[in-house]
Amino acid sequence: MTMTVSQAFEDSESMAELFRLFREREKLGRAKYGTTVDRTDLTHRQWLEHALFESMDHCLYLIAAIRTEENR
Numbered sequence: 001m002t003m004t005v006s007q008a009f010e011d012s013e014s015m016a017e018l019f020r021l022f023r024e025r026e027k028l029g030r031a032k033y034g035t036t037v038d039r040t041d042l043t044h045r046q047w048l049e050h051a052l053f054e055s056m057d058h059c060l061y062l063i064a065a066i067r068t069e070e071n072r
Contacts, residue, residue, distance in 0.1 A: 026036055042050075 030036060
């Protein structure tokens, strides 16, 4: 019997939550962009730039969270 990735980790609530969030993000991406990351119209550099910009956003979120904690 073949198991899906999420079934293999069903005993971990954290992994189940992570997979739920991945599915939700892909659904949002499909609705917003009409495609998934399986698209083939971007160059390798464009993928790297997307990742860079996402990482930059991540840094901004971390700074905002740290400042929020400092101001409590």
